[in-house]
Amino acid sequence: MEYEVVMLEEKRVVGFCQRTGNDKEDIGNVIGGLWKKLTQVNDIQGRKNKKYIGLYTDYIGMEYDTTIGCEVNKNAPIPKDMTEKIIPAGKYAKFVLHGDVVKTVQKAWGNIWKMNLERTFTGDFEEYQEGEDMQNMEIHIYVAIK
Numbered sequence: 001m002e003y004e005v006v007m008l009e010e011k012r013v014v015g016f017c018q019r020t021g022n023d024k025e026d027i028g029n030v031i032g033g034l035w036k037k038l039t040q041v042n043d044i045q046g047r048k049n050k051k052y053i054g055l056y057t058d059y060i061g062m063e064y065d066t067t068i069g070c071e072v073n074k075n076a077p078i079p080k081d082m083t084e085k086i087i088p089a090g091k092y093a094k095f096v097l098h099g100d101v102v103k104t105v106q107k108a109w110g111n112i113w114k115m116n117l118e119r120t121f122t123g124d125f126e127e128y129q130e131g132e133d134m135q136n137m138e139i140h141i142y143v144a145i146k
Contacts (some may be wrong), residue, residue, distance in 0.1 A: 001095060001108065001111050001112065001115065002095075003093040003094055003095045003143075004093075004094050005091060005092070005093060005094070005145070006091075006092050006094045006142075007089075007090070007091055007092075008087070008089060008090065008092055008142065009089050010086060010087065010088060010089040011053075011071050011086070011087040012071065012072055012073070012074055012076075012084065012085075012086055012087075013053050013055055013067060013069045013070065013071055013072070013084070013085045013086070013087060013125075014044060014069050014070070014072050014076070014078050014079060014082045014083065014084050014085075015034070015038060015053070015055070015067045015068045015069015015070065015082055015083065015085070016034045016037045016038055016067065016068055016069065016081070016082060016083070017034075017065050017066065017067040017068075017082075017083040017085070018030050018033075018034060018065070018066055019058075019063060019064070019065055019066075020063065020064070020066050021061070021062040021063035021064060022062045022113070023062045024063075030066065031054070031066055031068070034066060034067075034068035035068050037068075038052070038068050038069060041079070044069075044070055044072065044076075044079060045072075045076050045077055045079070046072040046073040046075065046076020046077070047070050047071070047072055047073075047076070048070075048071045048072060048073060049070075049071060049130075050130045051070065051071065051127050051128055051129055051130060052068070052069070052070055052127075052128040053067075053068070053069055053070055053071060053125050053126065053127055053128070054066070054067075054068055054105075054125060054126040054128070055067040055068075055069070055085055055087065055123060055124075055125040055126075056123070056124045056125065057085055057122070057123045059121040065085075067083060067085045069082065069083075069085075085123075086123075087123045087125060088122050088123055088144070090120070090122070090144055091144070091145050091146070092142040092143060092144055092145060093117055093142070093143045093145050094140055094141070094142055095108060095112070095140065095141040095142075095143070096138070096139075096140055097138070097139045097140070097141065098136065098137070098138055098139075099135070099136060099137070099139075100134065100135050100136075100137075101128065101134045101135075101137050101139065104139065105126060105139060105141070108141055109141070112141065112143060117143060117145055118145050118146040119143060119144060119145055119146075120144040120145060120146055121144065122144045123144055124141070124142060124143045124144055125141070125142050126139055126140070126141050126142075127139070127140040127141075127142065
C-alpha cells in the first residue's frame with residue numbers, strides 16, 4: 001500500500017469510547033455500536049469540521065481504546081457520556097482510500113498491520129471526509145510512526 005509521510009499538529013477529539021482489540025470476536029459490534037451512538041447525536045459544540053474520526057489509542061498488546069467522534073476546538077465542552085482524546089502532534093503515515101466505509105477500511109487495516117512500519121502506537125486514526133455516499137467515500141488513515 002502506498003502512503004505519504006506527513007507531520008500533523010495535535011488534534012482534540014470528543015466521542016464515544018470503548019476498549020476492544022483485534023483478537024476480540026465482538027470487535028465489529030463494538031465499533032459499529034459506537035458509530036450508531038454518534039449518529040444519534042444532533043450537535044457537538046465547537047466542532048472544527050464535518051469530518052468523522054475513528055481513533056485508536058492506549059494500546060496494550062492487541063487491545064486498545066476505540067473512540068468514534070469528531071475533532072473539536074480546544075475550548076469546546078465535552079458532551080455528556082462522551083470522552084475527550086488527544087491525537088498527539090507528530091509524524092504519520094497517511095493512506096488515502098476510496099470506497100465502502102466498512103469493507104475498504106477493514107481491508108486497509110489488515111494490510112497496514114502486515115506492513116513493516118516503525119509504529120509508535122500513540123494514536124492511529126481514520127478521518128472520514130465529508131460526503132454522504134457510504135459506498136464510495138474518501139477516507140484517510142493516519143498511522144503514528146517514528
